[in-house]
Amino acid sequence: MMEDALRPHGLGATQWYVLHQLTHLGPTMQRDLVRLLEIERATLSIIIGTLVRKRLVEQIPDAVDQRQKLLRLTQAGKTLWGELPDLGFIHDTAFAGFSEADLETTARVLKAATERLNQRLKGTRP
Incomplete structure (x- = not known):
């Protein structure tokens, strides 16, 4: 169901969850998304790489530790988020x-x- 709603927008479910978190939490450290989304660091790196290539998310190196990245939505990411169907009902219905x-x-x-x-x-x- 979720995948069908996202397919026309070129997104997968985990990509949607990343955009959802960045929309609602604001700029977030990539390491914090690993914990929030409860996925492997390598998996998240691939997903973030895809979102960066799509120009929906940008990675900003931390001033102290360049290996750590702050993630935030680009203007294109914000625009796309505004066009996506509201999928909050899935969580509400299921849980x-x-x-x-x-x-x-x-x-x-x-x-x-x-x-x-x-x-x-x-x-x-x-």
């Missing part, structure tokens, strides 16, 4: 009625299960 504690527990269990499966897959590879 309405669940407590924050239930959602945190579910996320923690799914994350642990995914990590275990990934470890198992790595262990069975030659």
